[in-house]
Amino acid sequence: MKGLRRLLSPFVLLVLLFLFSPKSPGATLNVATDLLLTRWSTEHGLPQSTVRDLCRSGDGYLWLGTRSGLVRFDGGRFFIFNHWNSPQLPGEEILTLLATGKRGIWVGTSAGLAFFDGITWSVPVFPLEDGTPLTVTGLVVGSDDAIWVGTSRGLFWLRGFKNATRVGNWPGNRAVACLGSASGSRVWAADKAGEIFLLGTRPYEGMMQLTRVPGRVHALEQWRNRVWIAATSGLFQVGVTGGEAEKVSLPDRTIPHCLFPDNEGGMWVGTGERGLIYLGPDGMPASSPPDLDSGSVLSLLLDGQKNLWVGTEVSGLVRLRRRAVHGLVEEAGPVTAITTTEKRAAWVATRNNDIFIVEWNGRHHAGAKEINVPGLSLGFQDDDTLWVGTAGSGLLRLALSTGDRRWFLKDPAVSIRAILAQPRGAVRVATNVGLFRGEGSRFAPVRLPGDVAKQGAISTLVANEAGELWVGGEDGVWHLAAGTWTRLEGRDQQPEPSRVSAMFRDNHGLLWVGTRGWGLFAYSQGRWTQINESHGLTDNYVMGILQDDHGYLWCGSRRGVFRIMEKNTRRLLQRETPRVDCMVWNESEGMPSSECTADAQPSAWKMPDGRMLFATVRGVAMLDPLMAAEKPPPIPVLIEAVLADSRNLNPEQPARFNRRLQMLEFYFTYPDLAAAEKVVFRYRLKGFGDQWTVSRPGQERTALYLNLGPGKYEFQIQARSGSGFWTASMDTFSLEVRSRIRGVYLLLVFLLIGAAVGLWYRRHLTRSTAKAKYRTSGLTTDVAEKKLADLLRLMKEEKPFLEANLTLVKLARHMNIHANYLSRIINERRNQSFNDFVNQYRIEEACRRLADPRWKEMTILQIAYETGFYSKSVFNTAFKKFTGRTPSQYRSQSTSAD
Structure with missing residues (x-):
């Protein structure tokens, strides 16, 4: 250590506070450094910025209670329930929520209580004499799945979906401030005066006073076998059997x-x-x-x-x-190489002339400007001897115990990219002008077979215990065994790696080669196999390769660090599958930067305890494979909506049609609340095609099929979570399209002829009937024309179509005409259904707003609601039907045209 101090004394030492001490998954949470914060606001689709309550239903959705309605969130998209699309909802100010069963959600509002099962709404009846609305202040589950309901008019009890029962022992109409429970075994209720009661298991059983605290009680929670009380006067705790509350x-x-x-x-x-x-x-x-x-x-x-x-x-x-990745020496900027010693210290070389030392046993790292030129590459020969390669200043051998330094290969034209130093053996150096071998005090170039001038720069070196050597560079990979060099070439017109940036031999001796722009290559049995983005790889730029103890390969890239399973890649190598499954870690998991570097080697390093280090343009990314391998709890993939020729179907019931379907749409989701942006879906429509379609992360969660003829179909869908695991089960939807025409060819001909005759007769009869209707119903041709003109003027000037709950009856009353007459006018004069007629005006209005710069701050979903639509899926379908484009395409093209 004295020698090291003598070495560093001529230079300036930078002592920085090291704020993070790495932890295993089971370590105590450090809330200051272990957490990543993400925020959603009205800019992301929330209807309003106040979130009063939260719960998660059994199907994985996160539910939010706001002042402007109930909100459902799948990790990426918000869906709002309000009076426009859910008129049964008693009020839009949501105060409290409770999830029960697979999809059930109890919603307490400022005007009453409602239950939503995912499809329909139910509203229980409360025994109130005057029938005035009550404010729901608390919801908890008691024994036998009974629901306790705290309100501004007293305490109530619900069993199933029957009417509410008033709790007999609660003091009359005394308002309930909040409720609390402990796994259904105990239920507590607090009134506005600060009194807290322990309730019985039934509405007429006795209750006892637990304690009393000053001020209004906001929350009750059991923790550490105590009841904790949040009140306006502070935080208190009391025993589960009662007593005097202690202030925390x-x-x-x-x-x-x-x-x-x-x-x-x-x-x-x-x-x-x-x-x-x-x-x-x-x-x-x-x-x-x-x-x-x-x-x-x-x-x-x-x-x-x-x-x-x-x-x-x-x-x-x-x-x-929870962070999956931690950043080290982020202030160092771009990192060129990383290596560690057995003493659990990591050495980090950067482009900024610094070599940082990260010591795990302490809580700091020290950076020293030991060399006045950038240190590109690093390599330990033993715990005391460090080799440092530079760009133009040569190769430095540094003895840590004595501080002795010695330079080799001091040529301004030589840039040292990789160092392979064997203990008590030779040192091999990869440079931009070829390979060098040193032993003792001399370094000599190593001549590879062929034209040396065309061999290009060498960037990577890998060796095994038997003394074999693999060399990678701009022109491919060479192998040295028993004194003989062999170029590893492809065969049968296979691609072979060039522009090599990283090499790695796995536990089975398979050689992996990362390239700049060509993806990942594997060499086995004299054959190269290329794996790139077309096979599911995250990025074609592979900057570093490591393997963990669970059979996963980890690769640094420009888009983060991605993981692929070794046995998955072996199946691809054996032509058993066309794709590999990759999972990527980037800034959303805590990386200082998603862009990894490979200026020199080693650009990735596995520590003795299994953690991995990757060089990035902003320090070092350190991740723990054990934490990354944690499998998330099962979440179901869900088919949210099915539209057949723009008609909504129940996604939980099979459908049957007696005609061809022009368009079949599926809307689906997977409520991954940790990494929704990384969820991948694979789906297919059996009977239409058996091949799976695999989506890209962030892709629109829809599937569209056109022109479905007679047959039986089943839509199947699975999802891969943001953690990289496919769902064990899939969601399905079955439908059958029947053929109207059956029998032999001759019968088909007769039926076609009969259909043609029938069609002519029907049209003739329709014209006659229409004239007769006008003569007998009082709706003459002149009256119909006048009413049509009034209708068109009304739609243009007053725009009743902006009302989401506009119906045929409402519009007819507004025009002072019978609904049947209005329907006939639209059908016969406009050749449209009522819905198409109204939606056409809504879409025209939406187009104007999407193209108008004054509306550019409004989201597409907000414009949909403003123009009368209550559902995103209905709006998107109608928009595409009338314009042939999606709303986002229309807005983008309109903006570009301006």
Whole structure:
């Protein structure tokens, strides 16, 4: 160590605080460094920025209660339930939510209670004498799946979907401030005066006072075998059997609003002005979480994927997600090489003339400007001897114990890309002018067979224990064995790697080669196999390759670090599958930058404890494969909607048609709340084609099929989660298209002739009937023409079509005409159905707004609602039907034209 201090003394040392100490998945949560924050607001589709309550239903959706309706979220898209599309909803100010069963959701509003099963709404009846609306303030599940309902008019109890029963022991109409429960075994209720009661299991069983706290109670939660109470006067705790409440020490003027225990033994506390506070397993405030900058926190939810969801007063929805990747020496800028020693210290070379030392046993790293030129490549020969390759300044051998330095290959034209130093053996150096071998104090060039002038730069070196050597460069890969060089060429017109950027030999001796722009190559049995983006690879630029202890290959790229299963690639090598499944980690998992580098080697390194380091343009990305390998809880893939020729079908029931279908549409989702942007779907329509279609991450979650003839069909869909695992089950939808024409060819001819005659007769009869209708019904031709003109003028001037719940009857009343007459006028004079007639005006209005710069701040979904549509899918279908384009295409083309 004295020698090392003598070596570094002439240079300036940068001592920086190392804020993160890496942890295994089972380590205690450090809320200050282990969490990533993501925020959603009205700009992303929320109807309003106040989120009063949160819950997650059994089918995976996240539900939000806002002041402007109920919101369903699948991780990427918001769907809003309000009075336009859900008139049964008692009120739009949602105060409390409760998920039950597979899809059920109880919704407490400022005007009553409702239940939604995913398709239909139900509204229970409360025994109130005056029938006035009540405000629902709390919902919990008790024993036998009974529902306790706290309201502004007292406490009620529901069993199934029957009418509500008033809890007899609750003091009359005394308002309930909030409810709390512990896995259905205990239920607590607090009134507005701060009294807290332990309830019985039935509405007429006795209850006991648990405790009393000053001020209004906001939340009740059981944690550490105590009842925790969030009130305007502070945070309190009391035994489960009652007693005097003890106040918990929090920062001054902290008003807790909500509580939620986590899986790490701690508890989250949402407050009025201080955002989030985290209580450690000992019940004391621990390190501060990331600053939400959100004002009051109103609701908290920890989902099955370890995401903490935060509903705020003014900042919408916030997600705190556990980091999978940590950044090291981010201030160092672009990293060129990484290596480690057995003493658990990592050495990092950068483009900024720095070599950083990251020590795991301490909480800091020290950076030293030891060399006045960029250190490109690194290589340890043993724990005491470090080799440093540079760009134009030569090769440095550094003895760490004594500080001795010696330079080799000092040629300004030589750039050293990789160093392979064997303990007590030769040192091989890859450069831009070829390969060099050194032993002792001399380095000599190694001549490869063929035309040396055409061999180009060498960038990578790999060796095995038997002494074999693989050399990769711009012109391919060479192999040295038993003193003989062999070029690894392709055969049968197979592609072979060029512009080599990384090489790796896996546990089975298979050689993997990463390239710049050509993807990944595997060499086996004299054959090269190329794997690129067309096979499912994340990126064709592969900057580093490693293998973990579970059979996964990890590759650095320009788009992050991606993982592929070794046995999956072997199936591709054996021509058993055309694709590989890749999962990518990038900034959304905590990488300092998604762009990995391969300026020199090693650009990726596996540490002794299994963690992996990848060089990026902003420091080092460190990830733990054990954390990445955690399989998420099962979430079902869901078919949300099915449209057959623009008609909505029930996705849970088979359909049958007696005619050809011109267009069949499927809308589906997979509520992955951790990484919705990375979800991949594969689907097919059996009977139409048996090949699976695989979507791209972020692609529109729809499937469209045209011209379906007679036959039986089944739509099948699976999803791959953001964690890289395919769902074990699939969602399906069955339909049958029957043929009207049956029998032999002769019968077919007669039927066609009969159909033609019948069609002529029908048209003739229709004309006669229409004239007769006008003569007998009072709707003469002149009256019909006048009413049509009135209708067109009304649609143009007053625009009644902007009302989402516009019906034929409403429009007829507005025109002072019978609905049957109005229907005939539209059908016979415009040759349209009522829905098509109204939707045409809505689409024309939507087109004007999409093209108008004054509406550019409005989202497409907002414009859809503003022009009378209540559903995104109905709007998209109608828009494409009338314009032939999607709304986003229309807006983009209109903007470009301007």
